Every structure is written in C-alpha cells, then in structure tokens.
Amino acid sequence: MTSTRLAPAAAIALAATAIPAPAADIEFWYGNTGRIETAIQSACTAFNESQSAHKVVCVGQGGYEAGMQKAIAAFRSRQHPVLIQFFDAGTLDLMLSDAVVPVQEAMPDVDWGDYINGARSYYETSTGELFSQPYNGSTLVFYARTDELAKIGVTEIPQTWEAVIETARLLKNSGHDCPFASDAHPWRVLEQFSARHGVAIASNSNGYGGLDAEYTFNGGLVAQHLNNLAEWRQEGLVLLDQDTAAGKYNRAFNAGECAMMEASTGSYAAAYTAHGENVAISMAPMYEGVERRNTLIGGGSIWIMKGHDDEDVDAARAFLDFLRKEDTQIEFTRATGYMPVTKSALTRLENSGEMGDLVFATVELGVSSLNQPGNADSKGIRLGFYVQFRDIFKEETQKAFNGDQTMQEALDNAKRRGDELLRRFEQTYQGATLP
Amino acid sequence: MLALIVMFFYIPVFLAFFWSFFLERPFGGGSEFVGFQNFRRVLSDQEFWRAMWRTLLFMVLAPGTAIGVSLVLALAADRGIRLSQPARNIIIWPKAIAGASIGLVFVFIFNPRLGLFAPLNDLFPGLWNPRIDGTDAYLTLLFAQVWNGIPFNFIILLSGLQTIPDSLTKAAAMDGAGPWRRIIDIQIPLLTPQLFLTFVLEFVGSVVEAFGLIDTMTEGGPGGATTLLVYKIYVDGFKAYDLSGAATQTALLMTAVAIMVALQFRLEKRVKYER
Numbered sequence: 001m002t003s004t005r006l007a008p009a010a011a012i013a014l015a016a017t018a019i020p021a022p023a024a025d026i027e028f029w030y031g032n033t034g035r036i037e038t039a040i041q042s043a044c045t046a047f048n049e050s051q052s053a054h055k056v057v058c059v060g061q062g063g064y065e066a067g068m069q070k071a072i073a074a075f076r077s078r079q080h081p082v083l084i085q086f087f088d089a090g091t092l093d094l095m096l097s098d099a100v101v102p103v104q105e106a107m108p109d110v111d112w113g114d115y116i117n118g119a120r121s122y123y124e125t126s127t128g129e130l131f132s133q134p135y136n137g138s139t140l141v142f143y144a145r146t147d148e149l150a151k152i153g154v155t156e157i158p159q160t161w162e163a164v165i166e167t168a169r170l171l172k173n174s175g176h177d178c179p180f181a182s183d184a185h186p187w188r189v190l191e192q193f194s195a196r197h198g199v200a201i202a203s204n205s206n207g208y209g210g211l212d213a214e215y216t217f218n219g220g221l222v223a224q225h226l227n228n229l230a231e232w233r234q235e236g237l238v239l240l241d242q243d244t245a246a247g248k249y250n251r252a253f254n255a256g257e258c259a260m261m262e263a264s265t266g267s268y269a270a271a272y273t274a275h276g277e278n279v280a281i282s283m284a285p286m287y288e289g290v291e292r293r294n295t296l297i298g299g300g301s302i303w304i305m306k307g308h309d310d311e312d313v314d315a316a317r318a319f320l321d322f323l324r325k326e327d328t329q330i331e332f333t334r335a336t337g338y339m340p341v342t343k344s345a346l347t348r349l350e351n352s353g354e355m356g357d358l359v360f361a362t363v364e365l366g367v368s369s370l371n372q373p374g375n376a377d378s379k380g381i382r383l384g385f386y387v388q389f390r391d392i393f394k395e396e397t398q399k400a401f402n403g404d405q406t407m408q409e410a411l412d413n414a415k416r417r418g419d420e421l422l423r424r425f426e427q428t429y430q431g432a433t434l435p
Numbered sequence: 436m437l438a439l440i441v442m443f444f445y446i447p448v449f450l451a452f453f454w455s456f457f458l459e460r461p462f463g464g465g466s467e468f469v470g471f472q473n474f475r476r477v478l479s480d481q482e483f484w485r486a487m488w489r490t491l492l493f494m495v496l497a498p499g500t501a502i503g504v505s506l507v508l509a510l511a512a513d514r515g516i517r518l519s520q521p522a523r524n525i526i527i528w529p530k531a532i533a534g535a536s537i538g539l540v541f542v543f544i545f546n547p548r549l550g551l552f553a554p555l556n557d558l559f560p561g562l563w564n565p566r567i568d569g570t571d572a573y574l575t576l577l578f579a580q581v582w583n584g585i586p587f588n589f590i591i592l593l594s595g596l597q598t599i600p601d602s603l604t605k606a607a608a609m610d611g612a613g614p615w616r617r618i619i620d621i622q623i624p625l626l627t628p629q630l631f632l633t634f635v636l637e638f639v640g641s642v643v644e645a646f647g648l649i650d651t652m653t654e655g656g657p658g659g660a661t662t663l664l665v666y667k668i669y670v671d672g673f674k675a676y677d678l679s680g681a682a683t684q685t686a687l688l689m690t691a692v693a694i695m696v697a698l699q700f701r702l703e704k705r706v707k708y709e710r
Contacts, residue, residue, distance in 0.1 A: 069673050072461050093676055097462035242566035242657065245548045388675030399658035402567050417482070424476075428458045428679075430467065 025055045026308075026315045027081035029071065031064035031300065035269075036136065039335035046331075047322045054315035056083075064090075064300065065387070075099050075305065082308045082316045085135060085300045088122060089386045092207065095131055096384075096429050100303045104130045107317055110324070118370025119297045119341045122380035125435040126208060132301040133320050134341040136332075138266045139295045139366050140192040140284045147278040148176070148259040157282045161228070164260065164285050168237035171259055178258035181249035182229075183241045184401065186393045188262055189229065191296055191381055194222050196284060196369075198293040200377035202422075207382035210434055211426045215383075215418045218411035221287065230400055230407040240401060264298055265362040269337045272358065281362065283369045293378040295369045299338060334359050339366045382434070384425025389418045448689065454682035461676035473683040482659070482667070483684065487691075490642060490664040493577065494695075497645075498637035501581045502630065505588035510618060512589075513596040523593065530586035534644055538651030541579040545571075565653070569660025572653050576661050579648050580641060588633045595629030596622060627706045635699055642692055664688050 030040050037060050044058035061067035064087035074080040075097075086094055094100055102125070104112055112120075112130045119134040142164075144157050152170040168179035182188060194201045199221050204213035217223060232238040244252035253261040254274040262284055263271075271279045286292050302323070304316055322328055329345040330352075332338060339362070340346050346367060349355055355364060383389065393414045400410035455473050457466040477483050508526060512519040529537075544550050547564040556563055565571040599622060607617050623630075646665050649655060655662035655670065662670075664684065672681030 065674055068676070072676065076463050093461060097460070098464050099462040242564065247546075247566070385675055385677060388671065388677060391670060391674065395656070395659040395662075398656060402569070402658055404569075404658060420476075424458070424677075424680075427469075428460055428467070429465075432465070 025057055026083065026312045026319070028056050028058045028083040028085075028302075028319065029061050029067055029081045030058065030085040031061050031067035031087065032085075032136065033060065033062060036336045036338075039332055042335070043323065043328060043332060046328070047319055050322065051318070054318050056315065056319045071305075075307075078307065080305050080307070082305060082312045083302055083319065084305055085302050086132070087300045088296070088298055089381070089390060091123065091131075091380070092382050092384055092386065094303060095125070095382075095435055096432050098306070098432075100131070100305055101313075102129055102131045102435070103133045103302075103304060103320065106304050106313065107320065110321075114342045114344055116341060116343055116346070116367060116371055117374065118294045118367075121294075121374065121378075122297050123301050127435075129435070131435070132303040133324065134297065134301045135323065136299040136336065136338040137341045137366075137370075138264045138298045138338055139369050140188060140262060140298070141265055141281050141362065141365060141369065142260070142284050143253060143263055143267070143271055144260045144280050144282075145253075145275055145278050146280050147275075157280050158260075159282065159285060160288050161225070161285045162288050165232060165237060168232070168260070172236055176259060177236075178239045178244060178252060179236075179260060180232075180238045181240075181244060181252050181258035181261040182238060183249045184229065184394075184397055186390045187298065189226060189397075190217060190222065190393060192284060193225055195296045195378040195380075196293050196372070197221055197286065197290050198375045198378055201381070202383055205376040205379065207384070207422075208376070208379055208434075211384065211422075211429065211432075213383060213422060215415040215422070218408070218415040221290070223408065223411050225287070226397065226411060227407045233401060265339060265366040266299075266337050268362045269359075272361070281365055283365065292372050294372040294374040296378075296380055297341075297370060333363060337362060339363050339370075383418075383422060384429070385421040389414075389421055392417045392421075451682045451685040451689070454679055455686045457679060459678040459682070461678060469679075473679050474687075477680065477683045477687065482662075483664075485659070486662050486664045486667045489573070489660075489662065490688075493580070493645065493663055494638060494641045496577055497580045497584065497641040498634055500577070501584035501637055502588050502592075502633050504581065505585050505592055505633070506623075506626075506630075508585070508589050509592035509596055510622065512593055513622075514614070526589050527586050529582065530590075532583075534583060534647030535651045537579050537583050538648045541575060541582075541648075542652050545575045545578075565657075567657055569657055572657055572661050576645070576648055576652060579652065580645055583644070583648070584637055584640065588637065591629050591633050592626065595626045599625050631699075631703055631706050635696065638699065639692065639696065642688070 028044070030037070032040060041058055044056050048055055059081070061070055067084065068086060068090055071080060071084050115130065115134055118139070119137050120130060123132050123134060124130045142157070148171065149155070149167065152167070152174050154167050154170065158164040158167050164180060171179040190201055194217065200206050201217040201222060202213045202215045204210050207213040229238055233240065233243070239249070239252070239258065241248050244257055246252040246255050246257055249258070249261055250263050250267050250270070252258045253263070254270055256274070268281065283292070284295060302320065304313065324342065326342070326345040326348040329340045329342065330349055333340050333349070337359070340349060349360065349363065354360060396410040396414040397407070399405050400407040456468060456470060458469050458473075459466045512523050545552065545565055547553065547556055547566065552563040563571055565575045603621055604617055607621055612620065642665055645663055646669065649661055649663060649666045653661040655666050665688065668681050668684045668688065671677045671684065
C-alpha cells in the first residue's frame with residue numbers, strides 16, 4: 001500500500017480525535033436568534049457567575065432546524081453537546097433516537113409535576129414521564145386592533161370563528177382590505193386548531209398510542225375549517241402571507257395593513273411596539289358549540305444527550321436546575337415574551353404584583369389557554385417525520401389556495417403523502433417501542 | 436490533494452449510494468438493509484417525478500437562454516460597435532455576485548407590489564405574483580439563473596470570437612458575405628469549442644447552482660412549483676431527516692447528470708478544435 005492511499009484514512013482518524021472539550025466545560029446548543037438569543041446568553045452568564053463548580057458554554061446554531069441538523073452530524077461523529085434545545089415538531093424523532101436521556105430519569109428528585117399541563121403533555125411519554133425540560137414556551141392566541149374594530153362598532157374581541165368572520169365582513173364592507181391575516185402554517189391551522197377543538201389530526205391520539213397511526217384530518221372539523229379558510233380567502237375576508245403587501249401576516253398586522261390575526265404569544269412585543277394600547281389579545285377563536293380544550297405549547301425544550309461522563313451530566317443537571325428556578329424563568333419571560341412553564345414560577349410572578357406589566361401581558365392568557373381541560377387528542381403531536389409532513393401540508397394547501405386543486409383534494413393528498421411518511425418512519429424504527 | 440478529493444467527494448458519493456440501500460435513522464444506531472426498496476419508493480413517487488421534470492426543463496431552458504443571450508452580446512461586442520469596449524467590462528461585473536445575493540435582489544425586483552411589474556399589476560390585477568403563481572415563480576427563478584450565467588458565458592464566447600483570425604472574416608466580406616452570413620458560416624462554426632464548454636458548465640450549473648437561488652427566492656414554493664430536485668434533496672435530508680430518501684434521490688440525480696454529461700461528450704467528438 002502506498003502512502004497516498006493511507007493519507008485519507010489518516011485524515012479521517014485525525015478529524016475524529018480533534019477538538020476535545022475541557023472536562024469541566026459543557027456545551028448547550030440552542031436555536032433561537034435575536035432578542036431571545038441575548039436572553040439565553042445572559043442566563044448562561046448568570047449561571048456561570050452564580051457558582052464555580054461548572055461552566056456552561058452556550059452556542060447558538062442560528063435556528064431550530066439548523067441546530068437539529070448539526071446535532072445529528074455531531075452525534076454521529078461523537079462530538080455532540082450535553083444539552084441541546086430542540087423544537088416541538090422534532091419531539092418524536094428525538095424520543096426514538098436513542099441519543100437522549102429522559103430528564104425525569106436523569107433527575108428523579110425534581111418535582112416535575114410543577115410543570116404546567118400544556119407544557120408537560122407535549123414532552124412526556126405515554127406513562128407520563130417527562131422526556132425533556134420545557135424551556136421557551138409559547139402558544140397560539142388571537143390578536144385584534146381595537147381601534148379598527150371600534151370604527152365598525154365592534155367593542156368585544158370575537159371569541160368564535162363565526163364572530164371573527166362576521167367582524168371580518170363588517171370590516172370588508174367598510175372598505176378594509178385585510179380583515180384577518182394568517183399564514184395557514186400547520187402549527188396554526190392544523191395543530192393548534194385541532195388541539196383546542198379536542199379533535200385529532202391522526203389516529204392513535206395523534207400517534208401517542210403507537211407508531212401505526214394514520215392521518216385523519218381530511219375529514220371532520222379540521223377539514224371543514226380549512227375549506228372555510230379557502231372560502232373566506234376567496235371572499236377577501238382572510239388574507240394569507242402572499243396576499244398582503246408586507247408579505248408576512250404578522251408584519252402586515254404590525255404595519256397596520258390587517259385588523260386581526262392568529263399568532264404566537266411571542267409576536268406580542270412587536271405588535272405592541274407598533275400599535276400600543278390598541279392591540280388586544282384573547283384566546284384563539286373556537287367554532288360555536290365546541291368545548292374549548294388546551295392549546296399546544298410551541299417553542300422548544302432542553303434535552304440531555306447520551307454518551308457523556310458523570311461530571312458533565314452533573315454540570316448539565318446544575319444548569320437545568322438553574323433554568324428551572326422561578327427567578328430565572330421570570331427574567332427570561334421579561335426579556336423574551338415567552339411564558340413561565342412551572343406553576344411555582346407563575347405563582348411567584350402573580351405574587352410579585354408585576355403581572356399587570358406590559359412585558360407579562362401574554363402570560364396570563366397564554367398559560368390559561370395551555371391549561372384548559374384537555375382530552376386524549378389535545379396532548380400534542382407524536383408523529384414521525386413530522387417536520388417533513390409540515391412541508392407537505394404547506395405545499396398541498398398552498399396549491400389549493402392558488403386554485404390548482406380543491407381544498408379537499410389538497411387534504412386528501414396531504415393525508416396520503418403523510419401516511420407514506422408514517423409508514424416509512426415505522427419501518428425505519430422497526431423494533432423500537434414508543435416510550 | 437488526493438486525500439481531500441477522496442474525503443470531500445468520493446466518500447460522500449459512496450455514502451450516498453450506500454445509504455440508498457438502507458433505511459437510516461437520523462441519529463444512527465439501527466440502519467436496516469432494504470435492497471432496492473428506497474428506489475422503488477422514490478421512483479413511484481409523483482413528487483419525485485415532478486421535481487425531476489422541473490429540473491429537466493430548467494436544465495434546457497436556463498443554459499439555452501443564458502448561452503443564447505451571451506452569444507448575441509458577445510457577437511455585438513466583438514463587432515466593435517459603439518460602446519462595445521465599456522460593455523465588455525460592465526457585463527462581467529455580475530459574475531462577482533453570489534447566487535444568494537442575486538436571489539435577494541430579484542425577490543425585490545419581482546415583488547408584485549413594489550417591484551418592476553407593480554405598475555402592470557395596477558392595470559391588470561393579479562397578472563404577476565410569483566408568491567402565488569407557480570409559473571411566475573418559476574420564471575423568476577429562471578430569469579435569475581440566466582442573469583447569473585451571462586457574464587461568464589459572455590467572456591468565454593467573446594474571447595473565442597476574438598481568436599477567430601481576421602483574415603477569414605475579411606476574405607468572406609470581400610466575397611460579398613454580409614454580417615449575418617459571416618456569423619452563421621464562419622463565426623459560430625469556429626466557436627463550437629467555446630459553445631460546448633459553456634453548455635456543459637451551464638448544464639451542470641443549472642442543476643447545482645440553482646440551489647442558492649431557490650433557497651433565498653422561493654424556498655421551493657409556491658405549492659412546490661420551484662422545487663427542483665436539488666432543493667428537494669436538501670429539504671428531505673436536512674429539514675426532514677429522511678437520510679435514506681435523500682441519499683436515493685442524490686444517487687438518481689448523480690446518475691442522471693452523469694448520463695447527460697456523457698451524452699454531451701459523445702456530441703463533443705464532433706467539435707473541431709483545430710482551425
């Protein structure tokens with residue numbers, strides 16, 4: 001064998017042994033950017049300054065999806081961090097990855113029951129064991145501009161879809177070009193919608209009951225709602241991203257183009273900056289006659305990754321303990337607009353008398369939306385390759401909104417393609433049991 | 436050097452083919468050999484064929500237009516008409532702009548409310564909206580790709596034209612051949628090596644380089660209208676963690692491109708390099 005043939009093997013061997021992390025330092029990877037990244041970094045600094053035994057290095061990955069990609073690559077080459085933040089839609093992929101240790105198993109002494117229900121159910125196993133520590137929590141709420149509604153004599157924020165559309169018609173008839181804005185993202189129109197109406201989008205309670213689930217959203221209330229959305233859009237009552245001048249539903253709302261929107265609690269700060277006291281929020285609208293269930297938690301949670309020594313895991317525990325502290329959570333909420341995720345942090349916030357402050361404006365509403373009585377179908381989404389399914393759903397419904405196919409065809413296609421994904425996921429994880 | 440090529444080219448290529456026969460878990464630990472099942476699945480997937488068709492159409496339209504326009508520009512610049520000197524310089528500049536930046540600029544230029552066609556939309560509402568209309572989006576992408584390709588093709592073709600001996604054109608002119616005749620009978624035939632080079636490069640580029648444009652301009656939308664195969668592979672592999680599916684499609688795309696380049700090189704046997 002010549003030396004040129006040996007070179008690649010040597011290069012690979014070298015790459016595999018490079019970058020050993022100092023024993024006492026552990027890494028935490030997160031995906032958020034901007035204001036939220038700043039808040040995460042200051043939590044890291046605060047932790048490092050509060051004690052001297054451990055040091056956490058917090059590394060931004062520039063996005064949830066990018067973070068997940070890098071984590072996969074890092075895990076495959078054994079360079080992965082101890083702690084990592086993942087987003088809601090990747091939950092099942094991680095649970096079955098065999099790459100993580102459930103937090104409840106790693107830290108049995110913590111009072112995990114303290115986490116609010118909406119935050120727990122999304123990240124817990126079928127036996128109620130929390131897999132990851134909820135961190136940055138948001139949920140879907142309804143936004144309206146009271147000044148625009150007042151012009152047409154509406155003083156109450158609409159609570160039902162029927163009322164939303166009636167208001168939208170009034171706005172439209174009075175010459176308003178954009179009564180209600182959305183982006184028809186599945187997080188909004190599929191997941192949050194079905195959860196709060198207590199209906200499933202897939203069998204086996206959205207996959208909680210096993211990997212052999214099948215999508216069911218192409219019939220029933222969810223299909224009805226999407227058909228309605230398409231009709232309302234035809235009528236000019238609902239505008240999607242591409243119909244607005246701003247190009248994005250929340251920017252269109254903030255720019256004063258649109259009067260109402262459905263958006264994350266995280267959008268409040270920007271909306272308030274734009275419209276001040278004229279922004280009102282309430283729980284996302286329901287169809288009349290349907291009992292309100294909880295909405296789902298959005299955002300991310302923190303996972304402990306396998307394959308690290310005890311010392312590193314100790315540091316990880318200490319950091320998670322620190323993030324769970326009431327004061328840390330309240331500071332994080334103050335800086336980001338996310339919600340506190342434990343009951344004790346909420347109580348602390350209520351008792352502090354600061355709840356009325358603007359920075360906490362979404363907390364009470366968001367948490368009570370998450371804490372509505374749930375049922376088996378409102379726990380969360382536990383479906384394989386779900387991130388890919390979201391893209392399929394967007395693609396198919398987009399074609400329906402553009403008039404290339406009917407909404408029912410779009411939903412049937414999305415179901416068919418989604419089921420193919422689920423079957424492949426099931427096959428990929430053959431022999432693995434759903435925790 | 437060899438080691439680098441092996442590490443960054445041959446190993447990934449090998450892995451793509453290897454994974455296409457397995458169902459691979461994203462985090463590793465339990466890949467299952469499934470033979471040709473991935474291929475069967477991909478080949479029977481409508482979406483794959485749609486993306487393939489869009490890619491093929493793009494592979495014909497983008498190089499064809501980019502080379503056609505460059506050829507016209509190069510012929511004009513070669514004739515030494517007024518302003519051809521500064522034009523030779525200016526046309527090169529866009530080469531220095533990255534695909535992603537071009538994408539951002541074109542998104543703005545083709546914005547249905549603020550861009551170039553906004554006045555048209557005022558007259559005929561809904562005439563132009565790449566955010567809704569798939570064809571409009573595809574055209575925008577095509578336009579950006581062509582614009583991106585022109586400078587390089589232009590410089591190659593112009594330099595090719597300038598190496599054509601003066602004596603030939605002069606002799607033809609004396610025999611009474613007009614400019615068009617000279618272009619068709621002398622310049623283009625003598626330009627075939629350059630035309631062939633630009634065509635092969637543009638051809639491969641239209642498959643690979645379009646990625647940056649798609650990612651910044653349309654993200655494959657609306658409704659998948661601009662999802663070329665290279666973008667679909669990225670989405671499946673990196674956003675959806677479907678490593679096996681992405682690997683299978685990569686293997687198929689590589690095979691398709693290799694076959695087409697091989698065909699082109701068969702064609703190349705007819706190219707005369709000697710003058």
